[in-house]
Amino acid sequence: MNKIKSNKEENSFGLFNSLKKVVSGTAVSRIFGLIRDISTTNLLGASVFHDIFVICLKIPNLFRRFFAEGAFNQAFIPIYTDYENSKDNDRTSDFLNAIFGTLLITLFIFTSLVLIFTPVFIFLFAPGFYFQSEELEISSHVLRIMFPYLALISLVAFAGGIQNTHQKFSIPAFTPVVFNLCLIIAAVFVAPKYEMPIYVLAWGVLLAGFLQLLIQIAPLRDINRLPVPKLNFKNKGVKKFFKIILPAILAGGIIQINLLIDTIFASLLETGSPTWLYVSDRLIQFPMGIFAIAIGTVLLPTLSKLDATNKKIDFSNSISKGQKFVLFLGIPSLIGLFLCAEDLVSTIFYRGQFTYTDVLQSSYSLMAFSIGLPFFMLMKVLTPAFFARKDTKTPMYVALVSLILNACLNYFLAFVLDFGHIGIAIGSTISAFVSVLILEIILFKSGFIIIRNILNKFNLMIFMSSSALIAFLYFFTLNTNFIELNQIERLGYLSIEVIASVCIYLSISRLIYGKPLQTIFN
Numbered sequence: 001m002n003k004i005k006s007n008k009e010e011n012s013f014g015l016f017n018s019l020k021k022v023v024s025g026t027a028v029s030r031i032f033g034l035i036r037d038i039s040t041t042n043l044l045g046a047s048v049f050h051d052i053f054v055i056c057l058k059i060p061n062l063f064r065r066f067f068a069e070g071a072f073n074q075a076f077i078p079i080y081t082d083y084e085n086s087k088d089n090d091r092t093s094d095f096l097n098a099i100f101g102t103l104l105i106t107l108f109i110f111t112s113l114v115l116i117f118t119p120v121f122i123f124l125f126a127p128g129f130y131f132q133s134e135e136l137e138i139s140s141h142v143l144r145i146m147f148p149y150l151a152l153i154s155l156v157a158f159a160g161g162i163q164n165t166h167q168k169f170s171i172p173a174f175t176p177v178v179f180n181l182c183l184i185i186a187a188v189f190v191a192p193k194y195e196m197p198i199y200v201l202a203w204g205v206l207l208a209g210f211l212q213l214l215i216q217i218a219p220l221r222d223i224n225r226l227p228v229p230k231l232n233f234k235n236k237g238v239k240k241f242f243k244i245i246l247p248a249i250l251a252g253g254i255i256q257i258n259l260l261i262d263t264i265f266a267s268l269l270e271t272g273s274p275t276w277l278y279v280s281d282r283l284i285q286f287p288m289g290i291f292a293i294a295i296g297t298v299l300l301p302t303l304s305k306l307d308a309t310n311k312k313i314d315f316s317n318s319i320s321k322g323q324k325f326v327l328f329l330g331i332p333s334l335i336g337l338f339l340c341a342e343d344l345v346s347t348i349f350y351r352g353q354f355t356y357t358d359v360l361q362s363s364y365s366l367m368a369f370s371i372g373l374p375f376f377m378l379m380k381v382l383t384p385a386f387f388a389r390k391d392t393k394t395p396m397y398v399a400l401v402s403l404i405l406n407a408c409l410n411y412f413l414a415f416v417l418d419f420g421h422i423g424i425a426i427g428s429t430i431s432a433f434v435s436v437l438i439l440e441i442i443l444f445k446s447g448f449i450i451i452r453n454i455l456n457k458f459n460l461m462i463f464m465s466s467s468a469l470i471a472f473l474y475f476f477t478l479n480t481n482f483i484e485l486n487q488i489e490r491l492g493y494l495s496i497e498v499i500a501s502v503c504i505y506l507s508i509s510r511l512i513y514g515k516p517l518q519t520i521f522n
Contacts, residue, residue, distance in 0.1 A: 025173025027290045032180035037282050038348055039187035040201065045353025046272035046361075048135060049198045054278040055126045055263055056142045057205065060150035062260050063110070064157065072103070072154070073161040074300070074387040075244035079237055080165050081304040093227075095237035096162070100227035102238060103158060107151040114147050125260065128267030138198065145202040152209030159216035162225050165301050171219050173294075175212050182208035247396035261403070262424045265410045272358060273421040279358075280366040280425060283344060284373055287333040292377035295322050296384055303388035315385075316448050322381040324458065328517075330374040331466055332505045337370035339473040340497060346482045347490040356483060365425040372429030375436045382439040385448060398438050406431035461512040465505045472504055473497070 044050035076099065083092040114121055118140045123130040129139050160172030186204030191197035220226040232238065266273040299322050306315045337344070341363040350359050386395050406427050413423025443449040476497055482490050510517055 025170055026176075026294050028174065029176040029180065030286045030289045032177050032184070033282065033289075034286065034348060036180040036183045036187070037279065038351075039184050041275070041279065041349050041354045042352035043187050043191055043197055043201075045355065046275040046358040047353065048271055049138070051267070051271065051274040052126075052129065052135065052139045052142055053198050053201055055129070055267060055274055056139055056146055056202070058260065058263055059121065059125050059143060060147050060153070063150050064153050072245065073157060074383070075241055075392065076158075077161055077165055077300055078304040078388055078390055079240055079244070080162070081301060083237060084165060085305070091237075094230075094232070095235060096225060096227040097230040098232040098235040098238045099241065100158070101229035101231045102233070103154065104229050105231065107154055111148055111151050115144055118143050118147075125264060126267040127264065128269075138196075142198060142202045145199065146205045149205050149209040152206075152213050156209075156212045156216055159213075159220055162227075163219055163223070164297060166223050166225070167301070168219060168223065169297065171215070173297075175215065178212050178215065179205075179208040182211065244390055244392050247392040261407050261410060262428055265414055265424055266421055269414065269420055272361065276358065276361040276365055276421050277424060279345065279349060279362040280369050283337060283348075283366055284369045284376070287329065287337075287373065288376055288380075291329045291333075292326055292380040295325050296380035299381060300384040300388060303384055306388070312447065315388075316450060319381065319385050319443070319448060320450070322384075323378065326377045326381055327374060327462065328509075330377045331462055332469055332501070334370050334373045335466060335469050335473065336498075336501055337373065338367050339470070339477055340494075341366040341370070343477060343480070343482045343490075343494055343497065347487075347494045350483070350490075351487065359483070361421065364422045368422055368425035368429060372432045375429070375432035378436045379432065379439070382436065382443065385443060386439075394442060395439070398435050398442075401438065402431045402435040405434055457513060461509050464512055465508040468508050469501055469505050473501060476500075 040053065041050065044053065080092075080095070083095050086092070119130070119136065122136060122139050122143065126139065129135040156175060160175065163169070163172050182204045183201065186200050187197075190204075191200035194200050217226065262277060263274060266277050299318065303315060303318055306318070342359065345362045345366065346359045349362070350356070383395050386392065409427030409430055410424050413419045413427050414421070415423075417423060419426065440449060444451065480493055480497075482493065485493065506517070
């Protein structure tokens with residue numbers, strides 16, 4: 001009995017320790033990401049050039065979710081885990097080499113097609129630019145420079161998936177810092193010297209891809225898992241991979257596909273709309289990346305090692321802990337982003353070419369996005385529960401519902417009701433809510449989610465702590481006009497606002513729960 005308890009404690013510590021590594025690495029990356037966005041918006045403002053830059057960057061990043069972090073890794077990690085558990089080094093290496101060769105040839109063919117038919121992809125993903133000759137020309141040049149980044153970052157994510165399976169989370173989590181540093185240097189020191197700074201930013205993206213790939217070589221060599229590309233479609237693992245990857249292509253990128261739909265509709269709205277949505281999304285991605293993506297990154301290999309049939313209770317408990325972690329941090333993040341939207345946007349972006357109008361418009365869409373934040377975060381916890389059991393069809397069907405709903409809502413809210421870019425953000429929030437609701441119901445009926453007494457100490461803690469946080473932020477924002485402050489004053493007041501909010505929320509939570517907060521997740 002003591003041995004079983006000791007193993008559970010060891011597993012909890014391992015999971016929590018892995019989570020800390022991913023959270024710390026991702027937090028540093030997100031901080032540099034905000035500095036990057038400050039640098040690019042300061043350089044280009046909410047101009048058509050920045051609209052083109054953010055849309056062209058979203059195109060390879062969308063396909064990156066398919067070829068690597070989303071669909072690819074969701075299908076790859078469970079199969080690779082099975083090979084590792086078999087302890088057959090030769091079979092594992094053959095599988096890795098075959099997958100690597102398949103990924104390389106697929107990326108080469110797809111990247112070549114995009115470079116040849118660039119205007120077609122501009123029409124598909126940003127139809128608002130396609131019918132403007134100057135915007136089409138610039139966006140085509142930028143996309144051609146930037147798109148090979150897809151191949152590089154997909155290989156980076158593939159390397160990260162291998163490392164994560166071996167419980168090596170630090171380097172994959174810190175790798176995006178390199179990308180952000182390259183863009184910061186390009187935007188601050190190089191681009192201002194050129195007549196068309198947007199092209200400098202595009203070359204900075206490509207350089208960042210090469211550097212990120214190079215730093216993956218040493219850690220893969222250290223675990224003796226540096227793959228050599230080979231084409232072998234007869235490999236059993238590759239065959240199994242193809243059966244899973246096709247539905248996972250859609251299922252693994254629910255949020256990204258919806259964001260792309262947002263981008264398509266935004267390109268048809270007034271100039272600045274893509275930038276306003278981008279700024280809002282970047283602030284939403286800060287807690288998403290630090291907490292939700294971190295727990296999803298750790299949860300998938302963890303669940304993949306559990307037998308969902310024979311260890312159903314452990315499997316269910318892991319999902320429950322993941323949801324608790326997300327709700328404990330996602331709800332106060334929602335409150336903070338909603339009530340402090342203008343404070344955050346003005347402090348971070350109100351400078352250079354980014355005007356007061358841009359601050360207001362970005363704040364409105366941030367408020368709409370923030371309501372959906374807990375649902376965006378929960379999807380990162382719920383989808384691994386399906387992928388770990390090699391069930392990609394269920395999330396695929398949910399993704400289809402989400403896509404159709406999001407597209408219909410975007411059109412209705414943005415154009416019929418004339419809410420513009422704010423309507424697009426509202427549509428994404430509603431779609432995320434519906435997706436989470438469906439996934440929760442399916443897992444509940446399958447017995448992987450158990451609903452206990454909702455009037456428990458954890459829920460009471462969340463309610464009381466959140467109520468206190470709402471009261472504090474309401475009165476603080478009511479008596480502070482960030483727009484009238486200078487930059488130093490805004491930064492000072494925002495620091496007080498954030499630090500006080502964290503202290504209020506955590507201290508009341510600790511008081512009500514009566515035990516160290518870490519025990520909630522251990």
